[in-house]
Amino acid sequence: MIPGTTIDGLLSEAKERWHDIFDPEALRMQVMIICPRKERKILEMHGDMVEHGQPVIGVFHRPRAEAHLLEEQGLNPRDASFEFLDLATSDLGPWMQHMVTTEKWVRGSISVQPVPFSVDVPAQRAFENITMICFRHPSLPAIERYYLPFPPTSILNKCFVSLPRRQAAELARQQAEVLGVGRSAEPATPEPIMVEEPPVATPESVEVSDVEIPAQESVPLPAIEIDESDDPQSVTDAITKATTDGFEEMQAAGDELQEMNAPLPTTPVETEDVVSEPVVETPQIEIEFRALVTELMANGVEPSDMVDDPRWESINERAAAVGFETWPVFMEITSVQ
DSSP states (O other): OEEEEOHHHHHHTHHHHHGGGOOTTSOEEEEEEEEEGGGHHHHHTGGGGSOOSSOEEEEEEOOSTTHHHHHTTTOOGGGEEEEEEEEEGGGHHHHHHHHHHTSOOEEEEEEEEEOOTTSOOSSOOOOOOEEEEEEEOTTSOOOSEEEESSOGGGOOEEEEEEOOHHHHHHHHHHHHHHHTOSOOOOOOOOOOOOOOOOOOOOOOOOOGGGOOOOOOOOOOOOOOOOOOSSSOOOHHHHHHHHHHHHHHHHHHHHHHHHHHOOOOOOOOOOOOOOOOOOOOOOOHHHHHHHHHHHHHHHTTOOGGGGGGSHHHHHHHHHHHHTTOOHHHHHHHHHHHO
């Protein structure tokens, strides 16, 4: 959005502004768009959703003293917004295709005429009647005449310029390099952490002849004590007594061995440090844009009126310089709300 200018003024300096994006040899034309007032914001940003080859310049006009001339034709000017477009003839089809085929906009012609001198308009300039193509929303009634104090290309107001997406991004990058802005510091790539592995001891070779095998000690079996009592003892009783005594001795030896066993020291398991992946930070311009839209919606501002906020233009210019597209974020926030 470029404030305080005209279509003729922008066309006269188009080559200087947009360099190779603008082709002075391309055939251009003017058309009129009549849309519901509540959809003006969508119409302002329509170029972000359309692929076109040359810059498209649009300017809105609001009838004031001449409003009653439209009411006489059955159209309430408070219900509509009126835009004049200057674009390449090759871009007219892509620009209007969705609106005509999907939303059923109506194509016709309209006569743009100077405001009659009988109407009290402080500043005006006479010009010849201009017949141009007109596209209107199906919810609005048709009109045959529209009145202006100046020719359409000489209306002084905010001009909305839509540049081809790819060429505009390249131009924004070039301007950012010249101005030295828009280069955000790249996140430092974390260096890999080297984990030292403990050296593995190489087993030493041992000669077979150097290995001494200790001799196995024989474990005496429990002796069977013979009761030398005078009482006679049967063979069965003697075996039972010897077995019981031997089991008790083996159980006592096992308890002593369990007490002697000490727990082996556990080897600590080395864990590798987890390398956290770098977190992608949200660009500062996106944070500012989201905060502005959220604040305006919290204050009850309609999405179509947010462009009138003085901070809107500054944020959009800086966003274009760094190649950040505000339209998808704007649609995301407003649709969620």
